[in-house]
Amino acid sequence: MHSTYLITSFLLTLSLSFSHSSLAQQDQPSTCYGTIGKGKLENGHLLPTEGKNFKTYSMEATENGYTTAHSRVADIVVAAYEWMSMRQPMQTLIYADASLPEGGKFPPHVTHQNGTSVDFMVPVLNQDGLPAQLERTAENRWGYDIVFDENGRYGDYIIDFETMAMHIYALQLKAKEHRSRVARVIFAPELRPLLFDTEYGPKLKDINFYKKAAKVRHDEHYHVDFKIKCQPLEQPQPVTEKTVKSE
Ligand SMILES: [Zn+2]
Numbered sequence: 560m561h562s563t564y565l566i567t568s569f570l571l572t573l574s575l576s577f578s579h580s581s582l583a584q585q586d587q588p589s590t591c592y593g594t595i596g597k598g599k600l601e602n603g604h605l606l607p608t609e610g611k612n613f614k615t616y617s618m619e620a621t622e623n624g625y626t627t628a629h630s631r632v633a634d635i636v637v638a639a640y641e642w643m644s645m646r647q648p649m650q651t652l653i654y655a656d657a658s659l660p661e662g663g664k665f666p667p668h669v670t671h672q673n674g675t676s677v678d679f680m681v682p683v684l685n686q687d688g689l690p691a692q693l694e695r696t697a698e699n700r701w702g703y704d705i706v707f708d709e710n711g712r713y714g715d716y717i718i719d720f721e722t723m724a725m726h727i728y729a730l731q732l733k734a735k736e737h738r739s740r741v742a743r744v745i746f747a748p749e750l751r752p753l754l755f756d757t758e759y760g761p762k763l764k765d766i767n768f769y770k771k772a773a774k775v776r777h778d779e780h781y782h783v784d785f786k787i788k789c790q791p792l793e794q795p796q797p798v799t800e801k802t803v804k805s806e
Contacts, residue, residue, distance in 0.1 A: 589630040591662070591673040593792030595784055598673030600662030603627035606636060606654060606677075612644040616655040616680055617701040624660040629674035632657070632785045635737050636677060639729035643722075650690040650722045653680040655703070655780055669774065675742075675787045678780045679726070681707070682719040691716060693779075705779040709749050713779075718750070723781070724759035731766060734785055745769040745782040 590601040606626045608615050615621045628636065640652060655678035658671050665671045671678075680702050685691035693716060695702040711718035731741045744766055746754065751768065754760060773782075 587630075589628075589674055591629050591675055591787055591789035593673055593789060595670035595672055595676050598662055598789065598792055600627065600629065600658055600660070600672075600674035602630065603658060603660050603662065603674050604630045604633040605660075606633055606657060610637070610640055610644075612648060612650065613640045613652040613654065616653050616695055620656065620701065625665075626654065626657050627660045627674065628657040628677060629785075629787055631737050631739060631787055632675055632677065635730065635733045635739060635785060638733040638736070639726065642729045642733060643726060647722050647725060650682050650719060651692065652682055652722075652726060653692075653695075653702070654678070655680055655701070667775075670782075670784070673789055675785045675789070676782060677785075678782050680780050681711075681778070682722040682726070683713075683716040684719045686715045690719065690722075702779055706776075707747075707750070707778040711750055711753050711778075718753070720753050721757045721759070724754050724757040724763060727754075727766060727781070727783070728759045728762045730783060731763075740786040741766055742784040742786040743767050743769055743782075744784075745773050745777045747776055747778045748772065750778060 585604050587602040589603055592599045592601070604627065605621065605624065606615065606628055608618070608621055615626055620626060636654065643652065656665070656668065656671060657677045658674045659665050662673045668676075670676050680693070683691050683693055693702055693705060693713070699705055705713055707713045707718060711720065727741070727744060734740050746768065755763065
């Protein structure tokens with residue numbers, strides 16, 4: 560009985576110290592390296608699974624660490640949600656892929672390599688003009704495969720351009736408060752006039768929208784890159800005779 564208690568207590572201490580050490584990273588600021596197209600991330604912060612007006616696009620993706628961002632980016636994203644919660648509390652905002660826990664290649668994305676990119680699913684309204692949620696399943700890649708027409712419609716849903724414009728404005732506002740900027744937004748060019756024709760549309764003038772046509776049509780999500788100073792990506796050390804011998 561006594562030894563069972565000791566073993567249980569030992570295992571509990573072991574698991575607590577393990578979870579503590581893995582959580583400790585979230586207390587440290589992140590360091591990003593290289594660029595969004597070729598980079599890596601140290602001490603990445605997992606975006607909070609959910610808050611009062613936001614949530615991850617997929618618990619499975621979050622558990623796999625696909626929603627890891629640079630600490631400052633994570634702070635900006637959460638601060639923008641908080642700002643939104645006081646102005647548009649009825650709409651639940653969904654974020655999607657950010658970076659892998661240590662950055663690097665993140666297929667099928669071309670970028671998302673150093674924790675400074677985050678995808679956001681477009682907010683939608685239903686037929687009655689009320690905030691709604693799209694069905695996100697493994698079959699539609701948790702929403703990434705949904706296709707909106709040139710009027711921003713998909714079935715009974717329409718993109719909530721008012722909320723979306725407000726959100727992009729909030730990201731820029733909070734980025735500036737965190738020594739950053741929105742470096743770039745990618746969103747389908749044919750849908751942008753509907754985004755700009757909103758209350759917050761005119762406030763998006765200083766946002767750099769990607770001019771070229773992206774390889775993948777960004778209609779069901781908008782991609783946001785944040786300006787964060789990153790370290791140069793170190794070159795791999797050449798293997799010399801000396802290093803081989805010392806090992
Ligand atoms: Zn993206």
